[in-house]
Structure formats: structure tokens, C-alpha cells
Amino acid sequence: MRxxxxxxxxxxxAERxxxxxxxxxxxxxxxxxxAEQxxxxxxxxxxxxxxGYADRVRGWAEDSHDRGHRVSAREAYLRAATYLRASYQPLFGEPTDPRLVAAFERESDCFGRFAELAPHPVRPVRVPFEGTGLPGYLCLAGDGVRPLLVCVNGYDSNVHEMYFSFAVPALRRGYHCLLVDGPGQGGALILxxxxxxxxxxxxxRAVVDAALARPEVDGDRIAVMxxxxxxxxxxxxxxxxxxxxALVADPGQWDQAAAIRAVLPPPVRDRFPDVDPAELEPLLAAAAGDPVGRWKLVQRGLWVHGAATLADMMIDLGRRYTLSxxxxxxxxxxxxxxxDGDPASGGAPALYEALSCPKRMVRFTAxxxxxxxxxSWNRSRFDQxxxxxxxxxxxxxx
Known part of the structure; x- marks a missing residue:
């Protein structure tokens, strides 16, 4: 690819x-x-x-929709949503940039217009959770009671992006699919x-409760990915x-302390997470010195976790984010x-070894x-x- x-x-x-x-x-x-612009x-x-380009593509969608061309309209609305999502990723950070909020709302509107025209029902849902609601979509593969795939997001995606990676392959195979933004994710974070x-x-638990309340869902066949x-x-x-x-972890991970220790020098590595934040902060500042590292750690990380400093965030990850x-x-x-080539896969063997349930380990290769x-460049093989x-x-x- 050029x-x-x-x-x-x-x-x-852009690759995303x-x-x-x-x-x-x-x-x-x-x-x-x-990119040229x-x-x-x-x-x-x-x-x-x-x-700006998203507005252009949305205009194409509206023109097709006004003239009764539903397929053309929904395809353009979906691309406009992607370009709006890409537009605000560099704006991640605390305090939340109003341009990010506005672009996310426009993305949500474009995706909602796609949902109204989609070949399968794509219905907005709200999962009750601790006095508020988690936003999502229930995507239905057809009539009747069917198995359900519940999708769990990561740090910087949202339900609209998950539609491509989860809902599309699930619907093709006759699975209903529930996309939800949880705490720290998508609309739950931004709005x-x-x-x-x-x-x-x-x-x-709240997501499964909501799923089981739906008459379309086979309660004995709920999978989580x-x-x-x-x-x-x-x-x-x-x-x-x-x-x-059934459960799928892509990639499987382990205690976050183990992943963080792997990039720390001794003797800090041996004492983490029981370290003085002042000792840790210079090491993390160096890791955040390049544009990608700064975006991942400072802009994205502090915002998602609501942490004041990188050291506070990493120590909290090390102490509380555990699977062992x-x-x-x-x-x-x-x-x-x-x-291959996915640093986040490092904890997969440890998770696999710790499981006492029926299990399978799969490594995808270059x-x-x-x-x-x-x-991300061969989801078809993953889906298969x-x-x-x-x-x-x-x-x-x-």
C-alpha cells in the first residue's frame, strides 16, 4: 500500500x-x-x-436518498461516518475538544441514517447501567430466536467501527450482534x-441482562468477543x-502489570506497581516522546482513564487491571x-495456560x-x- x-x-x-x-x-x-487535502x-x-470530505459524501447520500436510491444512500452514509470518526482521532485528550464532540455526534447521525436503510435491522439500544445508559446497536440477522454475539470494545473504537469487524461477519452467519460502548469507550466516554x-x-452483567430481555435472543447461546x-x-x-x-479474546491479554513491566528498566521493573510515581514519570515521559506514543499515552490514555498523570494511570493499571x-x-x-506483529498479544499464552475451561489457542500469522x-488487514481469515x-x-x- 502506498x-x-x-x-x-x-x-x-488513515490506515485505520x-x-x-x-x-x-x-x-x-x-x-x-x-490525504492530499x-x-x-x-x-x-x-x-x-x-x-469536510465527510460532508461531501453525506451530500451524495442525501441526494441518492431524496431520489429513492436506498442502497446508494446507505453506502455513502456509512463511509461518511468513517471519515468523521477519523477526523477527530487526533483531537483525543482532556479537556474534551468541542470539535471532537460535534464530529462524533455527526458520525452518530450518519451511522443512524445508515441503520435506517440497512439490509438487516440495526436498532439503537440503551443498556441500563448504574443510573445511566450505555449506547449501542442491536443488529438482527433475520426473524426468529437466534444466537447472539456480544461485542466488547477496546480503548479508542466505538460501536460504529465495531459494526464492520463484528456485525458484518456475524450477520452473514445468522448471528444477531449486540454492539455496546462501555465505560471509557465511544459515546459512553465522549457524551x-x-x-x-x-x-x-x-x-x-448489565449487557447480558439487557440482551436476555430481548425476545430475539437465544439465551443459551450468547457469545462474547x-x-x-x-x-x-x-x-x-x-x-x-x-x-x-462462549468467549473470544482478540488478542488474549493478562495482568496489565506484566505488560508494563516488560517495557520498564530494572530496578523499577522488579518493584512495579509498588513504585513512587515520581520515579516512574520520567520513564513514561520518554515513552511518550514521539507522536504515536504521545497520542496513545497522553492524549488517549489520560482521557480514557481520567488520570492526572501517566504514572498514576500506569500504577492503577498495574494494581487493578488483573486476570490472574x-x-x-x-x-x-x-x-x-x-x-504476529501485535504487541498486545504478549499476554495470550499466560491467559490460555490459566484457563481450566475447554479452550483453544489460535495464532494468526504474517x-x-x-x-x-x-x-486488521485480514479480518476475513480471523472471521473464518x-x-x-x-x-x-x-x-x-x-
């Missing part, structure tokens, strides 16, 4: 939009045109280029200011939720995924074209392996 940006952060965001291309979320020519500018120029939390068993940081959150949730029939104390309680069949974080396993697990199909 490098669209010299800046690695801009390239990362392009990963939705095979499922209708973007077009290479449109992203290349946006954005140039080598700052976050403001980036936002203007992407959001409700709910921060990330480690005890996902409470979050997943988490991607990115969801590879920690989904297993943590499943450990405290016995109504889950609950992995033995996961009772449902579990598939643990890992991929030879398959499925390398990198969450197999994982949904075949789900069919076999939930229905005994072989």
Missing part, C-alpha cells in the same frame, strides 16, 4: 479508516483525496480535511464522561458472568487469539496476511477461524 503520510501518526489513522474498506466503510481513492498540517488541518474501569464483570483492550475486558467480564456460552485472580472462574469454552493488531469455532462450540457443527 504511504499516504510521512507522519506515522497520520498514517496510522482503510481497514473498513472491504466492508463498505471507506474507499481508497477517497482516503487518498483526503490534509497535507502535512496539524490536527486542525487534519480535522477540517476529513470532516457521558464514563471512564474506563477494570471490573468489567459488572458491565457485562472482545478486541484490542477488549481482550482483557471480555475475559474479565466472562469470569463473573456464568450466562456466557479470576481466569480460573471462566467456565465457558474460550478461544484465545494472538497475531504468512496468512493476518499480522498486526487485531488482524473464529466463527467456525463458534458454530462448532454453540451448535456442535463440524
Amino acid at each position: 504511504q499516504l503520510f510521512d507522519d506515522p501518526l497520520w498514517q496510522m489513522f 479508516a482503510l481497514t473498513t474498506m472491504t466492508r463498505g466503510g471507506a474507499e481508497y481513492g477517497e482516503v487518498a483525496a483526503i 490534509a497535507g502535512a498540517g496539524d490536527a486542525g488541518a487534519w480535522h477540517e480535511a476529513w470532516s 457521558r464522561r464514563l471512564r474506563m474501569r477494570p471490573d468489567w464483570e459488572h458491565v457485562l 472482545g478486541w484490542s483492550f477488549g481482550g482483557y475486558l471480555a475475559p474479565r467480564g466472562a469470569a463473573g458472568e456464568p450466562r456466557i456460552a 485472580d479470576v481466569a480460573g472462574s471462566i467456565a465457558c469454552p474460550t478461544l484465545v487469539a494472538a497475531a 504468512a496468512e496476511g493476518a499480522t498486526g493488531h487485531c488482524e 477461524v473464529v466463527f467456525d469455532w463458534l458454530d462448532e462450540t454453540l451448535f456442535g457443527i463440524d
Whole structure:
């Protein structure tokens, strides 16, 4: 693929939009045109280029819709939503940039207009949770009671992006699919200011309660799949939720302290997380010195966790974000995924070894074209392996 940006952060965001291309979320020519407009500018120029092009594509959608062309309209609305999502990613941070909020609301509107025209019912839902509601969509594969795939997000995605990676393959195979933004994710963070939390068993319990209230859902066949940081959150949730029939962690993760220690120098490594924040802060500042590191740690991390400093955030991750104390309680069949070139896969073997339930470990490789974080450049191969396993697990199909 041609490098669209010299800046690695801009390239990362552009590639993320392009990963939705095979499922209708973007077009290479449109992203290349946006790249020409954005140039080598700052976050403001980036936002203007992407959001402006999104307005253009939305205009195409409205024109088709006004003339009765539903398929053309929904396809354009879906691409406009992707470009709006890309427009505000460089704006992550605390306090929340009003341009980010406005772009997210426009993204949600475009996706909602797509949902109204979608070939399968895509219905907005609100999961009651601790006095508020978690936003999401219930995507229905057809009539009647069917198995349900519950999707658990990561740090910086949202239900609209999850539609491509989860709902599209699930619907094709006859599964209903429930997409939800939990605390620290998507609309729950941007609009409700709910921060990330480690005890996902409470979050997943609320989601399963809401799912079981739906007449379309086969309560004996609810599967949970988490991607990115969801590879920690989904297993943590499943450990405290016995109504889950199958679990997929993509990639499988382990105690966050172990992942953090791996990048710390001795002797701090040996004492983490029981370290003085003042001792840790200079090391983290160095890690956040490049554009990608700064975005991931400072802009994204502090915002998602609501932390005051990087040291506070990392110490909290190390102390409270654990699986070693609950992995033995996961009772449902579990598939643990890992991929070549994905640093987040480092904890997958530890999770797999700790499981006492029926389990399977799958490594996706560069030879398959499925390398990198969450197999983003070959989700078709991931879907083939994982949904075949789900069919076999939930229905005994072989």
C-alpha cells in the first residue's frame, strides 16, 4: 500500500479508516483525496480535511436518498461516518475538544441514517447501567430466536467501527450482534464522561441482562468477543458472568502489570506497581516522546482513564487491571487469539495456560496476511477461524 503520510501518526489513522474498506466503510481513492487535502498540517488541518470530505459524501447520500436510491444512500452514509470518526482521532485528550464532540455526534447521525436503510435491522439500544445508559446497536440477522454475539470494545473504537469487524461477519452467519460502548469507550466516554474501569464483570452483567430481555435472543447461546483492550475486558467480564456460552479474546491479554513491566528498566521493573510515581514519570515521559506514543499515552490514555498523570494511570493499571485472580472462574469454552506483529498479544499464552475451561489457542500469522493488531488487514481469515469455532462450540457443527 502506498504511504499516504510521512507522519506515522497520520498514517496510522488513515490506515485505520482503510481497514473498513472491504466492508463498505471507506474507499481508497477517497482516503487518498483526503490525504492530499490534509497535507502535512496539524490536527486542525487534519480535522477540517476529513470532516469536510465527510460532508461531501453525506451530500451524495442525501441526494441518492431524496431520489429513492436506498442502497446508494446507505453506502455513502456509512463511509461518511468513517471519515468523521477519523477526523477527530487526533483531537483525543482532556479537556474534551468541542470539535471532537460535534464530529462524533455527526458520525452518530450518519451511522443512524445508515441503520435506517440497512439490509438487516440495526436498532439503537440503551443498556441500563448504574443510573445511566450505555449506547449501542442491536443488529438482527433475520426473524426468529437466534444466537447472539456480544461485542466488547477496546480503548479508542466505538460501536460504529465495531459494526464492520463484528456485525458484518456475524450477520452473514445468522448471528444477531449486540454492539455496546462501555465505560471509557465511544459515546459512553465522549457524551457521558464514563471512564474506563477494570471490573468489567459488572458491565457485562448489565449487557447480558439487557440482551436476555430481548425476545430475539437465544439465551443459551450468547457469545462474547472482545478486541484490542477488549481482550482483557471480555475475559474479565466472562469470569463473573456464568450466562456466557462462549468467549473470544482478540488478542488474549493478562495482568496489565506484566505488560508494563516488560517495557520498564530494572530496578523499577522488579518493584512495579509498588513504585513512587515520581520515579516512574520520567520513564513514561520518554515513552511518550514521539507522536504515536504521545497520542496513545497522553492524549488517549489520560482521557480514557481520567488520570492526572501517566504514572498514576500506569500504577492503577498495574494494581487493578488483573486476570490472574479470576481466569480460573471462566467456565465457558474460550478461544484465545494472538497475531504476529501485535504487541498486545504478549499476554495470550499466560491467559490460555490459566484457563481450566475447554479452550483453544489460535495464532494468526504474517504468512496468512493476518499480522498486526487485531488482524486488521485480514479480518476475513480471523472471521473464518473464529466463527467456525463458534458454530462448532454453540451448535456442535463440524
